[in-house]
Amino acid sequence: MKYESQRIAYWFFATCMLLFSLQIVYGFIMGFAHAGMDGLHDFIPFHTARATHTNLLVMWNLAGFMGAAYYIIPEECEREIYWPTLAKIQLGALVIVGVTAIVGFHVGWFEGRKFLEIPRPLDFLVVIDVLLFIANIAMTIWKGKRITTTSSVLFFGLLMAALLYLPGMIPTDNQTEDSYWRWWVVHLWVEGVWELIMGGILAFLLIKLTGIDREIIEKWLYIIVGLTFLSGILGTGHHYYYIGTPKYWLWIGGLFSALEPLAFLGMAIYGITMAKRGGRKHPNRTALAWTVGTCVMSFVGAGFLGFAHTLPQVNMYTHGTLVTAMHGHMAFWGAYAMLVLAIITYAMPLLTGRKLYDTPSATFAFWTSNIGMIAMTLAFAVAGVTQVVLERRMGMEFLAVQTEIEVHFWGLILAASLFTLGVIAFIYNFVRHGLPKGEIERSSATEEKEPDESPALEAAPGAAE
Amino acid sequence: MLSKSAARTFFLVGTAACGLAFVLLTLDTFRQIPGQTREENLTEAAIRGKHLFDQSNCMGCHTILGEGAYYAPELTRVYERRGPEFIAAMLRDPEAMYPGQRRMQQYDFTEEEIADLVAFLEWVNGMDLNGFPPAPPLAAAAGTTAQATVADGRPAVFNQMCVACHAVGGRGGAVGPALDGIATRFDRDYFTRWLADPAAIRPGTTMPKLPLSDQHIAELSDYLASLEN
Numbered sequence: 001m002k003y004e005s006q007r008i009a010y011w012f013f014a015t016c017m018l019l020f021s022l023q024i025v026y027g028f029i030m031g032f033a034h035a036g037m038d039g040l041h042d043f044i045p046f047h048t049a050r051a052t053h054t055n056l057l058v059m060w061n062l063a064g065f066m067g068a069a070y071y072i073i074p075e076e077c078e079r080e081i082y083w084p085t086l087a088k089i090q091l092g093a094l095v096i097v098g099v100t101a102i103v104g105f106h107v108g109w110f111e112g113r114k115f116l117e118i119p120r121p122l123d124f125l126v127v128i129d130v131l132l133f134i135a136n137i138a139m140t141i142w143k144g145k146r147i148t149t150t151s152s153v154l155f156f157g158l159l160m161a162a163l164l165y166l167p168g169m170i171p172t173d174n175q176t177e178d179s180y181w182r183w184w185v186v187h188l189w190v191e192g193v194w195e196l197i198m199g200g201i202l203a204f205l206l207i208k209l210t211g212i213d214r215e216i217i218e219k220w221l222y223i224i225v226g227l228t229f230l231s232g233i234l235g236t237g238h239h240y241y242y243i244g245t246p247k248y249w250l251w252i253g254g255l256f257s258a259l260e261p262l263a264f265l266g267m268a269i270y271g272i273t274m275a276k277r278g279g280r281k282h283p284n285r286t287a288l289a290w291t292v293g294t295c296v297m298s299f300v301g302a303g304f305l306g307f308a309h310t311l312p313q314v315n316m317y318t319h320g321t322l323v324t325a326m327h328g329h330m331a332f333w334g335a336y337a338m339l340v341l342a343i344i345t346y347a348m349p350l351l352t353g354r355k356l357y358d359t360p361s362a363t364f365a366f367w368t369s370n371i372g373m374i375a376m377t378l379a380f381a382v383a384g385v386t387q388v389v390l391e392r393r394m395g396m397e398f399l400a401v402q403t404e405i406e407v408h409f410w411g412l413i414l415a416a417s418l419f420t421l422g423v424i425a426f427i428y429n430f431v432r433h434g435l436p437k438g439e440i441e442r443s444s445a446t447e448e449k450e451p452d453e454s455p456a457l458e459a460a461p462g463a464a465e
Numbered sequence: 466m467l468s469k470s471a472a473r474t475f476f477l478v479g480t481a482a483c484g485l486a487f488v489l490l491t492l493d494t495f496r497q498i499p500g501q502t503r504e505e506n507l508t509e510a511a512i513r514g515k516h517l518f519d520q521s522n523c524m525g526c527h528t529i530l531g532e533g534a535y536y537a538p539e540l541t542r543v544y545e546r547r548g549p550e551f552i553a554a555m556l557r558d559p560e561a562m563y564p565g566q567r568r569m570q571q572y573d574f575t576e577e578e579i580a581d582l583v584a585f586l587e588w589v590n591g592m593d594l595n596g597f598p599p600a601p602p603l604a605a606a607a608g609t610t611a612q613a614t615v616a617d618g619r620p621a622v623f624n625q626m627c628v629a630c631h632a633v634g635g636r637g638g639a640v641g642p643a644l645d646g647i648a649t650r651f652d653r654d655y656f657t658r659w660l661a662d663p664a665a666i667r668p669g670t671t672m673p674k675l676p677l678s679d680q681h682i683a684e685l686s687d688y689l690a691s692l693e694n
Contacts (some may be wrong), residue, residue: 038568045570046536047525105522112519114533149469173512175589176502179530180494183676203610219469226476233483234490243530244502247496251594252490286504316599320531387535395601397629398538399566427512 001350001438003074005081005444010436012067012092013344017427019060019098020337022227024283024420026053031416034402035409044106051105051117057332058115059098062130062363064340065161065197066091069137071347072204076151077144083136090132097125113178115186125171130162149218153225157196164188176244183239190335191232191260191302198298198339199225202271205346210278223268231259238310242319250312257310262435264303264335271295284349286362290342293370297338298323301330317392322384322405330377341426348430353438356429365425372419381413383408403465503591514585516580526569529589533599537569541598546589548625549583552674556582563630564671565638618691620684626675627685633692641672646694653690657682 001007023058029040029049038046070087074080081087102116104110113120118126137158141151168185172178203221207214237253271292271434282288305327311316317322345362356362390401498504500541518524524533529540543552555562556579559569574582619633630640637643651659660666660682677685 030536033567036567041568041570045526047522047534047570050525050534050536051522052574096613108521110520110522110525112522112524114524117522117525150472173507173515173528174498174502174504175515175585176498176592177495178515179532180491180498215469219467219472221474222469222472223467226472226479229476229480230483233480233487236487237490240494242594243532244498244592244594246497247595248490249494315595320528320533320535320598322535325535389603391549391601393603394607396603399563400639402567403639 001347001440003080005084005087006071006074006347007351007436007438008081008084008087008091009067009071009347011088012070013347013430015063015091015095015431016060016067016340016344019056019063019414020423021427022102023053023056023060023458024423026050026056026158027416028413029410031267034406035413036403036406042328048105052102054115055098055101055105056115059094061194061332061336062161062342063091064336064343065096065158065194065201066094066133068201068340068343068347069133069158070196071343071351072201073137073140073144073151076146076148076154076204077141078146079140081168082135082139082143086132086136089097090129090136093125093129093132094226095393097122097129113168113182115152116182119134121170123165127162127165130165130422134159134162137204148214149221150200150207150214152417153196153203154200157193157198157200160193161189161197164193179243180240180245183236187236187239188233190300190331191235192229194336195232195263196225197269198294198335199228201339201343202267202291205287205337205342206271206274206278208287208346209280209284209291210274211280211282212274218273220270224263224270227259227263227266231256231263235260238312238315239266241312241315252311254312260310261299261303264299268295268299268303274427281397284346284357285357286358286366287342287346289363289366290338290345293366294334294338294342297330297334297370297373299334301327301332301334305330305377317388318384321387321392322380324384326377326384330373333373343428348433349438351436354433356433359429361425362429365422365429367422368425369419369422371418372415372422375415376412376419379408379412383407383412419465453454476616492549499595499602503588503593506591507588508584510581510584511588512585513578514581514583514588517574517581518585530594537567539598540586540589541592541594542590544583544586546625547629548622549587551626551629552586553579553585554673554676558673561673563640564673616686620681620688622677622681623685623688626677644689645694646692647691649692651689654685656686656689 026044026049030046030053032038033046033049034039040049044052046112069370070081101122104122105117109119110117111123134155137155141155144151164185167181170181172181199221203217206212206217224362233256234252235257237249238257240249269443272295275288275292282355309315309323309327349357385400386405386408390396390404391398396404496609515540517694518529523529523540525535526534527540528535533539547555551562556571556572563569585619587649627644628637632638632643633645635643655666660675662674663670664674
């Protein structure tokens with residue numbers, strides 16, 4: 001840690017841990033309900049659990065991105081956060097809005113549009129909060145000593161994420177238009193600008209962890225985010241096949257979303273190559289594992305499993321089935337959850353000054369949560385494909401099919417238990433690091449140099465080209 | 466090898482071109498949506514129904530236009546599949562309609578709200594969705610589809626309401642007992658009295674009193690009395 005105000009990131013990360021834990025609880029409520037045990041129905045009906053589960057995910061990912069930005073931007077710009085107090089207020093406000101939304105869901109206060117269930121008045125508060133955050137980051141970059149590609153990409157991603165929240169607030173009475181704008185938010189977030197944020201955070205981590213020359217990492221960063229937008233923007237069309245929009249979306253969406261895995265494949269190759277060729281042996285191997293892990297798992301979850309049902313001929317039958325849940329779980333885990341956990345794993349020893357790098361529990365957390373998530377994805381896949389065959393292909397009644405696939409939800413619950421064990425280990429590690437009381441270490445040497453890195457082993461520029 | 470500035474140019478030009486194409490396509494799509502969704506049929510009641518649908522978080526369990534959660538049935542074509550009377554009865558008291566099954570929240574909607582929701586679902590039912598939801602292609606081979614052909618002699622109301630819970634010839638729901646051979650156990654008069662008010666004949670039965678007209682009951686009684694094996 002090089003700047004005092006980076007400590008703020010800790011509180012965002014702690015919020016992530018809290019919301020993530022709660023998200024898992026609601027996941028279990030739904031898993032049990034699907035398996036036929038809906039004992040909580042009178043208090044937390046399925047739709048409440050569902051809205052809570054997904055909104056907590058969005059909220060903790062956003063909190064993670066904000067924390068990451070507050071950690072990364074000072075180092076990239078070589079100055080303190082411009083308004084450190086505002087950052088704390090802004091976190092507090094985010095938590096208050098979040099808690100209000102969650103409590104609202106339990107008493108029936110909804111906007112009821114998938115992923116955007118937060119009621120309209122709270123939408124405005126979210127936008128204001130995020131704009132304050134953006135302003136703070138913008139001022140820090142503006143007043144900073146240098147503007148790097150990494151910080152620009154990260155900033156541009158965060159700014160666009162804030163702006164793209166707005167189309168979701170356009171009022172309409174037509175269900176199709178409603179859905180159309182909703183995907184402007186959701187799709188252009190997760191398969192667009194969030195990938196800029198991902199690219200920015202990944203570039204920072206790879207620069208720090210591998211010691212590869214910044215110019216090389218940032219050049220490939222441009223290629224990857226370029227590929228992302230080339231495929232992802234028009235790839236939004238895969239949400240416009242069957243919702244009452246023109247037929248040309250079938251081939252536009254099909255064509256461009258078929259290219260989407262390329263961006264993720266690029267990201268995976270980039271992460272693995274940089275990690276392999278990096279000359280620096282950073283002691284925080286677990287952080288590197290999460291960094292490379294997020295590259296690989298986002299390719300499998302978002303790229304590969306997304307591709308599995310993105311072509312219109314396939315999507316005709318899988319649209320609106322549990323196949324979507326299969327893809328959604330691993331995609332969000334791989335691309336965004338793991339990314340936030342990667343930056344947390346990297347930053348915690350520096351924030352707290354406790355260098356607990358490759359402890360057994362940290363390794364356990366990485367492997368157990370990932371194996372658990374792969375098993376969960378398989379359970380969703382079996383349930384989803386069975387649903388598609390029985391309901392969509394053979395025409396069985398919905399409820400009869402749901403009874404047939406109940407058993408796979410017991411599989412899901414088992415897998416999710418394993419996943420949860422991993423997450424508990426991660427949170428245990430987080431808590432063990434303690435509060436952000438690490439010393440400010442100013443190194444006058446090369447700007448990328450970590451105070452705790454093992455000596456020498458500078459990468460020759462161009463090593464990974 | 467590619468330079469960093471070339472990479473930046475690739476990113477900026479690619480993004481700008483795709484972004485522009487997307488905005489233009491969006492403009493054209495909004496020109497076409499009113500026609501494709503039959504917006505002329507979007508009544509005041511249907512609009513109220515849409516907002517009630519959102520406020521009740523129906524998408525938290527159901528899918529509509531294939532979007533939402535996967536805990537409860539697809540509602541895009543439910544107006545055609547079950548008919549307005551069944552939907553209204555379901556909204557009045559969900560658990561009565563599917564006794565002992567996966568539960569839906571009791572929302573305590575007023576009759577006017579129920580009419581609004583039905584109007585909304587009727588409007589959605591009329592949309593042109595490029596062929597979604599598809600007819601099940603393996604239904605004939607598997608012999609599982611609930612919606613039988615006219616040649617089977619099933620009254621239309623049977624195909625809308627009764628199959629939600631009962632099967633005949635292996636086609637239909639599994640909530641209530643299959644009705645094959647039911648005529649060997651009861652006669653037409655019994656069916657008429659039973660359908661008019663199940664609980665009056667067998668107190669405590671899980672079969673709900675369905676919103677059936679006298680003509681529906683007559684048609685169904687005829688049909689059930691014909692199910693001899």
